[in-house]
Amino acid sequence: MANGFQNARTYWEMYEGLNAEDLSQRVHALDIWMDVGGTEALSHPYFQVSVYGRERIDTPNLVTIHREDIDGTTTWRPVHIRATVTEPNVRCIVLRVEAKVQDYTPPTISTEGKTYDDQYPTSDPPPWGVRVNEVALYGTSLGRDVRIHRILKHVVEAHGFDYSGPTDTTWQPDHLSFSDLPKDRWEAIDEVNGMLGWSYGCWDGTHIEFQRPLTGTVYPISTRDPRTTWHVERNIDETYNAVRVGFTNRRGKKREIIVHADDSPIGLTRADYLDAPDSIKAAKGAERFGTRYLNAHSKLQTYGSVSITGYDPARDDFDPLLLRPGDVLDISGPAALLHGRQEITNITLRPLDWTAEVQFGTNSKRFDLWLARLAQGTKKIKRR
Secondary structure (H helix, E strand, C coil): CCCCCCEEEEEEEHHHCCCCCCCCCCCCEEEEEEEEECCCCCCCCCEEEEEEEECCCCCCEEEEEEEEECCCCCCEEEEEEEEECCCCCCCEEEEEEEECCCCCCCCCCCCCCCCCCCCCCCCCCCCCEEEEEEEEEECCCCCCCCCHHHHHHHHHCCCCCEEECCCCCCCCCCCCCCCCCCCCHHHHHHHHHCCCCCEEEECCCCEEEEECCCCCCEEEEECCCCCEEEEEEEECCCCCCEEEEEEECCCCCEEEEEEECCCCCCCCCCEEEEECCCCCCCHHHHHHHHHHHHHHCCCCEEEEEEEEECCCCCCCCCCHHHCCCCCEEEEECCCCCCCEEEEEEEEEEEHHHCEEEEEECCCCCHHHHHHHHHHCCCCCCCCC
């Protein structure tokens, strides 16, 4: 860098670039961890490092986010840049090493012999240098704290709505990618919540309430209750006790394994076939994949609905209009296919008739939710 006002630069775009037509997609904040310094930086502070925001790589700088002199040390000095970007059109971040003066006499620099040890983590600093260790760009105001309840709250914060529900969730996706942008916030909620399987509803016009399955209020109900009309059926459409899993190993060869369940509730062998995700490259992983599938599909599926009409406060009854998805029916009484607790999955309220049409019984969702997370490239990460 002997010539004045020379520079070197590097660029970061979010997710291979953002759609410039959608002004809501931009860089909201950033973190850059780097080292600055050099053998001549203390005696000859000729250079600086700057971070700029642009709309695209080939457009002018819109804002100067940070500037740091390369001086004060002959070795490396750690620098952490954490900044909020308020300029609404920034979709590209540029880091540049720049000369601060146009004319200067460069010092005589002795060249050192290079050895196998002179590589990135252990190499000696150059005369002036910047070593970028890690970069994080944030497309929302959530920053690194992208716990799932904060994502949902961020989606619903419009037109006076707010999030109400679990806040102790530890699952943190490091990347949520929509193949097609949601048409509205409701569709975005459904896509994000599709990986959770939570129940949600808005009952007061302000708070959208979320709750985990089987954590709602338990309501005891008998099949003898004269207020009720029942419809129940059971099938084996999603019940399997064997699965063949196809996968591609690390050498690109197609392989298959067969996984069996310990027992079968239907008294015969019923098998399914699965293609494992691309992330599974070994038989051990394919076996875990198949076992997880069988754990989620080993039981008979019970589906049903009950119509509950009327409410007498003088009796020990519950008001059917207070039932919500996620609540639980504790069913008793003579019924061949019903016993124990069933989660409420859908409700249709008819206040004029004081009737609730209640659907209960769900397909096993655990495997499907896990597969949805895997397909989206999401995973749990350590809290930072």
